Amino acid sequence: MSSRQTESSASTGVPAVSVQDMTVSFGRSRTLVRAVDGVSFTVAPGEIFGIIGESGSGKSTLGRAAVGMVTPSGGEVRHGAVDPFALSRQQLNAHRRKYQIIAQDPNAAFNPRMTILESVMEPMYIAGMGNRAERRERALAMLDTVALSPEMSARYPHDLSGGQKQRANIARALVLDPEVLVCDEVVAALDVSIQADMLNLFWRLKRDFNLTYLFISHDLNVVSHISDRVAVMYFGKIMEIGPADEVMNRPLHPYSEALRSAEPEIAAYQARARERIILQGEIPSALNPPSGCRFHTRCPRAVEMCASNEPEQRELAPGRFVACHFAEEMLARFAPEGGGQKHESVG
Amino acid sequence: MSATEAMPARAEAPADQAALLSVEDLKLDLRDEQGWVRVLDGVSFDIKPRETLGVVGESGCGKSMTALSVMQLQSPRYSRLDGRINFQGRDLLKLSRRQMSRIRGRNISMIFQEPMSALDPVFTVGAQIRETVQCHFDVSKREADERAIEALDSVGIAAPREIAKLYPMSLSGGMRQRVMIAMALVCEPDLLIADEPTTALDVTIQSQIMDLLLNLSQKRGTAIMFITHNLALVSQNCDRMITMYGGQIIEGGPVDDVLSKPLHPYTKGLVHSVPDAGRERGTLNAIPGRVPSLRAMPPGCRFEPRCPHATTICAREVGIEDIGNRQIRCHRWQDLTSITGGAQ
Ligand SMILES: Nc1ncnc2c1ncn2[C@@H]1O[C@H](COP(=O)(O)OP(=O)(O)OP(=O)(O)O)[C@@H](O)[C@H]1O
Ligand SMILES: Nc1ncnc2c1ncn2[C@@H]1O[C@H](COP(=O)(O)OP(=O)(O)O)[C@@H](O)[C@H]1O
Ligand code: SF4
Ligand code: SF4
Ligand SMILES: [Mg+2]
Ligand SMILES: [Mg+2]
Numbered sequence A: 001m002s003s004r005q006t007e008s009s010a011s012t013g014v015p016a017v018s019v020q021d022m023t024v025s026f027g028r029s030r031t032l033v034r035a036v037d038g039v040s041f042t043v044a045p046g047e048i049f050g051i052i053g054e055s056g057s058g059k060s061t062l063g064r065a066a067v068g069m070v071t072p073s074g075g076e077v078r079h080g081a082v083d084p085f086a087l088s089r090q091q092l093n094a095h096r097r098k099y100q101i102i103a104q105d106p107n108a109a110f111n112p113r114m115t116i117l118e119s120v121m122e123p124m125y126i127a128g129m130g131n132r133a134e135r136r137e138r139a140l141a142m143l144d145t146v147a148l149s150p151e152m153s154a155r156y157p158h159d160l161s162g163g164q165k166q167r168a169n170i171a172r173a174l175v176l177d178p179e180v181l182v183c184d185e186v187v188a189a190l191d192v193s194i195q196a197d198m199l200n201l202f203w204r205l206k207r208d209f210n211l212t213y214l215f216i217s218h219d220l221n222v223v224s225h226i227s228d229r230v231a232v233m234y235f236g237k238i239m240e241i242g243p244a245d246e247v248m249n250r251p252l253h254p255y256s257e258a259l260r261s262a263e264p265e266i267a268a269y270q271a272r273a274r275e276r277i278i279l280q281g282e283i284p285s286a287l288n289p290p291s292g293c294r295f296h297t298r299c300p301r302a303v304e305m306c307a308s309n310e311p312e313q314r315e316l317a318p319g320r321f322v323a324c325h326f327a328e329e330m331l332a333r334f335a336p337e338g339g340g341q342k343h344e345s346v347g
Numbered sequence B: 001m002s003a004t005e006a007m008p009a010r011a012e013a014p015a016d017q018a019a020l021l022s023v024e025d026l027k028l029d030l031r032d033e034q035g036w037v038r039v040l041d042g043v044s045f046d047i048k049p050r051e052t053l054g055v056v057g058e059s060g061c062g063k064s065m066t067a068l069s070v071m072q073l074q075s076p077r078y079s080r081l082d083g084r085i086n087f088q089g090r091d092l093l094k095l096s097r098r099q100m101s102r103i104r105g106r107n108i109s110m111i112f113q114e115p116m117s118a119l120d121p122v123f124t125v126g127a128q129i130r131e132t133v134q135c136h137f138d139v140s141k142r143e144a145d146e147r148a149i150e151a152l153d154s155v156g157i158a159a160p161r162e163i164a165k166l167y168p169m170s171l172s173g174g175m176r177q178r179v180m181i182a183m184a185l186v187c188e189p190d191l192l193i194a195d196e197p198t199t200a201l202d203v204t205i206q207s208q209i210m211d212l213l214l215n216l217s218q219k220r221g222t223a224i225m226f227i228t229h230n231l232a233l234v235s236q237n238c239d240r241m242i243t244m245y246g247g248q249i250i251e252g253g254p255v256d257d258v259l260s261k262p263l264h265p266y267t268k269g270l271v272h273s274v275p276d277a278g279r280e281r282g283t284l285n286a287i288p289g290r291v292p293s294l295r296a297m298p299p300g301c302r303f304e305p306r307c308p309h310a311t312t313i314c315a316r317e318v319g320i321e322d323i324g325n326r327q328i329r330c331h332r333w334q335d336l337t338s339i340t341g342g343a344q
Helices: A059-066 A089-096 A116-126 A132-145 A162-174 A192-209 A220-226 A244-249 A254-262 A327-333 B063-071 B097-103 B125-136 B141-154 B160-164 B173-185 B203-220 B231-237 B255-260 B265-272 B333-340
Strands: A017-026 A033-043 A048-052 A074-079 A099-102 A180-184 A212-217 A229-234 A237-243 A275-278 A314-317 A320-322 B003-006 B021-032 B035-047 B052-056 B079-087 B108-111 B191-195 B223-227 B240-245 B248-254 B321-323 B326-328
Touching (some): A017 A059, A033 A074, A033 A237, A048 A059, A048 A220, A059 A180, A059 A212, A089 A099, A099 A162, A116 A162, A132 A162, A192 A212, A192 B265, A212 A220, A220 A244, A229 A244, A237 A244, A237 A254, A275 B203, B021 B063, B035 B063, B035 B248, B052 B063, B052 B231, B063 B079, B063 B108, B063 B191, B125 B160, B125 B173, B141 B173, B173 B203, B203 B223, B203 B231, B223 B231, B231 B255, B240 B255, B248 B255, B248 B265
Parallel strands (some): B052 B223, B052 B240, B108 B191, B191 B223
Antiparallel strands (some): A017 A074, A229 A237, A275 B003, B021 B035, B021 B079, B248 B326
16 A cells, blocks of 8 residues: 655645635526535645546536636635636736646647647747747657657647647646646546556656646546545535545445445456445436435435435544535444455456 | 445356357458558457457457457448358358348347447437337337337336437436447347447446346346456456457456466556556556557567567567467467566
8 A cells, every 4th residue: 555645734834726615506597507516625735636426526617616717606716825716817817827727638629730849839829938949948848748759749639649649738738837737537538558657647747846636537546546635526515535545445425435336446256246336326417406415316325314404514534524424334334443455456 | 226236246157168159360451541451360259158258458459340340330342351250150251231130139239338329319219129129020019119118127227118208319328328238138139249338437327337237148148248448347247358459369368367367468568557546656557659550560469569578589470379268479478477477
């Protein structure tokens, strides 16, 4: 097991990102969708904060609002001490460079008629950075950082593989010298072998450039590998927050437990015969949120009260916040030390 | 509503039974703007009755093309198939189009990653399943409708009569996948080819669908060819597996053996690149480089440009070797297993 000290959780400094009781809605009256509904968390400088949940749970919307790309309908967002929504347009342009988002589909970021080098130079041009020669030099340096050769930089997007395009996309963000990167499903479309390479790259970049990440993915293995802490989202709300390996090995919320259980793993035949929780049904319609605990329509542990009373989010152990009526009982299961046995991996 | 269920136990590894499907030395050429190109080069494998065979490999290695070749779904103008595809004692490549279309959907059926590519947006799902039934059985419309409803019911759709009246567009991804499974299984085929049936779905829905597929196939004795790039899914659901690379099979064998002691450097690379919470960050194993394009395949071992163990011998062509119940295509597998003890 990795010794995963969150240097940040100990530091007392100002968080890089802090989100308080944030709500993001789309549409109005009968078509109103609360994609994010009262979410709070902080991300310390240098921390990797993972966000996991099924599709439609509001991860992308949360990520976009956290960098100021979408305006929340309630609550607040702070970038350090700055309120990004209170900035003038000019201030915002400069500020945006520090807080960026990298999306799942790298194709959307590239103009098919521009070479990779031109595409990586473009954001610096828009931001008014340096002269052409300087921009070119910096773009080449960043392409080198993400392990793309100068030969690749002369190519057009359609001549690159998915993984190479995603690398170029990252170089495009890095040239602006960001502090915080929201990575939204950045490895979802890649083969495992390429995905591993990209995850190593993200880790190296974080160290070399002292970056802070919000790492969004629906893949539990990916999130728990890369993150210091994770938040589990369901239907616009955070169900559980805690250190990555804690949430993975000792989930305190029935939804995290079910996600963990659904994730297939490479295991010898005997280990496969474990009891699995198979969640029935799908995430409910966004237009019609369930009463009480939002998860009650699918929760294996739900009792009558869950349909009427919404559980409060509580801190059950230092840094572990859970919103479930039975979180204390879930915690009690792990009470004797060393309850979280580690599955043996193959090889 | 939820249930806690044990994993469906897999069928006992079938003994030395005659193969249901036996593909021998399959070669596929496809024609694009630049002319003909060899996409599959000497693919051979067997599937026994009731068996689940996993097919893994990086994007573009030929998994889907292998499946489409068995179904003969490529356009003959743009494709050339060579070799033998023996199914229940007949070589499918020697059948007429009409004979083949009788087998398709009846004896062998297929489900796809993107259900919308197989479902027709202008017909209700009920009508589409009925159509499949009437295509293969001489039954009345009413009878076919009943079978369609039963099929929807069997894939865990709660209100089958209502869902049957809906168009595919109004269903969620998970529901569409269920409908496609219902359609694929309604004629009780002997072989089901499932091409990445859960790749586009969330893990929660993925586990519902896999559970459903395995339970149904086990109940009916359907063999499955399960294509995926997710090794963990193979580990949990298949009896045997094959790994493909650059249009060839490079390794094959019982799932537990291959995953715990992969013999081919590429399979090893795949197994070790799966991200894992217990692994120090920045140290995941990645396979450097990328698959060469089909027109620029190296003349010897196709994995040579990316292989950490390549030596001069690897520039020579390498055939697939049978060793007991496993197959391997690598000049150096013996050296490599003796150096590393196999597992690492
Ligand atoms: N019409 C075509 N003409 C020429 N080459 C083709 C054609 N269709 C597919 N190919 C090539 O055949 C090879 C095998 O493709 P296939 O779709 O079988 O890959 P796959 O293993 O299923 O990949 P994925 O995991 O991405 O689905 C690829 O290199 C692909 O580019
Ligand atoms: N621009 C938009 N307009 C209306 N609804 C939206 C918009 N963006 C997202 N939503 C809705 O918000 C919910 C959360 O979406 P999203 O943040 O994309 O989830 P995730 O990234 O977790 O899949 C979904 O119900 C989605 O349909
Ligand atoms: S509050 Fe009730 S429904 Fe919600 S997660 Fe806990 S047990 Fe399940
Ligand atoms: S034949 Fe050589 S290059 Fe190919 S996999 Fe084996 S060792 Fe590597
Ligand atoms: Mg999203
Ligand atoms: Mg495919």
